Amino acid sequence: xxxxxxxxxxxxxxxxxxxxxxxxxxxxxxxxxxxxxxxxxxxxxxxxxxxxxxxxxxxxxxxxxxxxxxxxxxxxxxxxxxxxxxxxxxxxxxxxxxxxxxxxxxxxxxxxxxxxxxxxxxxxxxxxxxxxxxxxxxxxxxxxxxxxxxxxxxxxxxxxxxxxxxxxxxxxxxxxxxxxxxxxxxxxxxxxxxxxxxxxxxxxxxxxxxxxxxxxxxxxxxxxxxxxxxxxxxxxxxxxxxxxxxxxxxxxxxxxxxxxxxxxxxxxxxxxxxxxxxxxxxxxxxxxxxxxxxxxxxxxxxxxxxxxxxxxxxxxxxxxxxxxxxxxxxxxxxxxxxxxxxxxxxxxxxxxxxxxxxxxxxxxxxxxxxxxxxxxxxxxxxxxxxxxxxxxxxxxxxxxxxxxxxxxxxxxxxxxxxxxxxxxxxxxxxxxxxxxxxxxxxxxxxxxxxxxxxxxxxxxxxxxxxxxxxxxxxxxxx
Numbered sequence: 274x275x276x277x278x279x280x281x282x283x284x285x286x287x288x289x290x291x292x293x294x295x296x297x298x299x300x301x302x303x304x305x306x307x308x309x310x311x312x313x314x315x316x317x318x319x320x321x322x323x324x325x326x327x328x329x330x331x332x333x334x335x336x337x338x339x340x341x342x343x344x345x346x347x348x349x350x351x352x353x354x355x356x357x358x359x360x361x362x363x364x365x366x367x368x369x370x371x372x373x374x375x376x377x378x379x380x381x382x383x384x385x386x387x388x389x390x391x392x393x394x395x396x397x398x399x400x401x402x403x404x405x406x407x408x409x410x411x412x413x414x415x416x417x418x419x420x421x422x423x424x425x426x427x428x429x430x431x432x433x434x435x436x437x438x439x440x441x442x443x444x445x446x447x448x449x450x451x452x453x454x455x456x457x458x459x460x461x462x463x464x465x466x467x468x469x470x471x472x473x474x475x476x477x478x479x480x481x482x483x484x485x486x487x488x489x490x491x492x493x494x495x496x497x498x499x500x501x502x503x504x505x506x507x508x509x510x511x512x513x514x515x516x517x518x519x520x521x522x523x524x525x526x527x528x529x530x531x532x533x534x535x536x537x538x539x540x541x542x543x544x545x546x547x548x549x550x551x552x553x554x555x556x557x558x559x560x561x562x563x564x565x566x567x568x569x570x571x572x573x574x575x576x577x578x579x580x581x582x583x584x585x586x587x588x589x590x591x592x593x594x595x596x597x598x599x600x601x602x603x604x605x606x607x608x609x610x611x612x613x614x615x616x617x618x619x620x621x622x623x624x625x626x627x628x629x630x631x632x633x634x635x636x637x638x639x640x641x642x643x644x645x646x647x648x649x650x651x652x653x654x655x656x657x658x659x660x661x662x663x664x665x666x667x668x669x670x671x672x673x674x675x676x677x678x679x680x681x682x683x684x685x686x687x688x689x690x691x692x693x694x695x696x697x698x699x700x701x702x703x704x705x706x707x708x709x710x711x712x713x714x715x716x717x718x719x720x721x722x723x724x725x726x727x728x729x730x731x732x733x734x735x736x737x738x739x740x741x742x743x744x745x746x747x748x749x750x751x
Contacts (some may be wrong), residue, residue: 329391329442349694421492430527433500435472486617498521521555525604531558578660607677666679
């Protein structure tokens with residue numbers, strides 16, 4: 274049987290049928306009605322886990338319109354649902370298997386679109402649940418409310434040279450290690466004054482435990498090493514304090530030293546020991562003083578971060594807040610300020626409101642320790658640079674001797690530490706104070722001339738008795 278003719282006829286029939294069928298092309302979205310309604314849990318705005326990650330796209334249009342979506346020429350198959358938020362905003366759910374990043378790039382090229390990106394979830398900044406956190410205005414002033422819950426496994430130890438520590442405080446469980454009494458050379462560093470315990474509570478109190486206060490180190494692994502160098506009346510001798518500083522310098526686990534104490538005068542032994550701490554890459558933080566005068570020592574040394582106090586309104590604490598004859602010391606050497614007026618802390622068996630630069634210093638020490646938990650390779654100079662460059666400028670524009678570089682901002686400092694670089698100060702007008710230039714006066718200069726000996730130099734360094742003569746100059750002596 275000859276099948277050639279029937280086969281040819283069948284071929285042309287199928288070809289005709291093919292061209293007569295409608296072409297099934299990708300359909301474009303003409304309005305939001307072309308998509309299924311986007312379903313949301315109206316009872317919560319929480320985006321659990323990664324359920325919305327890379328699956329929802331928010332489009333912001335150049336001009337308001339009731340049907341912006343219909344002008345983009347997007348394919349229905351790429352989107353499973355959608356919702357008009359306003360006449361300039363649309364939210365689209367990307368279909369399973371579609372490339373959301375490629376779709377964003379495509380939409381971004383449309384002239385009607387001002388911006389496009391993934392949907393995101395915001396979260397309120399929570400404060401810890403500690404009993405007295407409502408009174409801790411220092412937390413929000415320093416930006417700790419934004420970062421206290423972040424943490425990592427890196428431990429940083431802070432030597433606290435003070436009156437000792439109340440080891441029975443429920444707010445200090447797991448927040449201190451070691452300790453020594455440098456007055457009596459014993460392991461009994463119990464606090465018979467209360468000042469040291471108040472300082473440590475501000476710095477490292479257990480946070481978010483529904484007890485007492487929240488420490489400024491939040492949930493970071495920062496622990497205090499109590500060093501008792503002050504007696505029951507709050508006094509200490511340099512001979513007691515020096516060995517504690519030397520021990521801190523030699524301990525590789527101690528990264529930060531807090532000194533909520535000070536001397537009226539400089540001292541070569543103290544300065545040499547502080548230099549040794551600096552050379553060992555320790556971050557030394559010290560209180561500026563509470564008598565309203567110049568910055569005390571060791572805070573005034575350039576190797577130390579000197580900390581003054583401000584009140585809740587960011588004003589330097591003076592006799593207005595602290596009473597006659599008192600005030601946050603300021604002047605040459607001041608680096609930063611931190612809250613220091615009516616700061617909640619624990620002294621003895623009671624939670625109190627304490628004031629003084631002694632309570633501002635541990636806030637900055639905690640900030641330094643947090644940076645080092647984030648990046649243990651930071652040098653002490655780098656830590657100081659980050660803290661000063663991210664501080665909130667106060668007082669006159671830029672650095673000034675009343676507020677230093679400004680109010681410490683832990684959230685900003687931590688952001689820079691994570692970026693691995695130092696950013697410009699928050700106030701672009703802030704500048705580093707000029708380094709004082711030595712200008713020698715009343716110097717006696719003599720010159721030694723060959724075959725003549727020592728002769729005095731006069732104006733313009735002419736050598737007396739040699740003007741107009743050919744003399745060989747051998748040396749100068751100042």
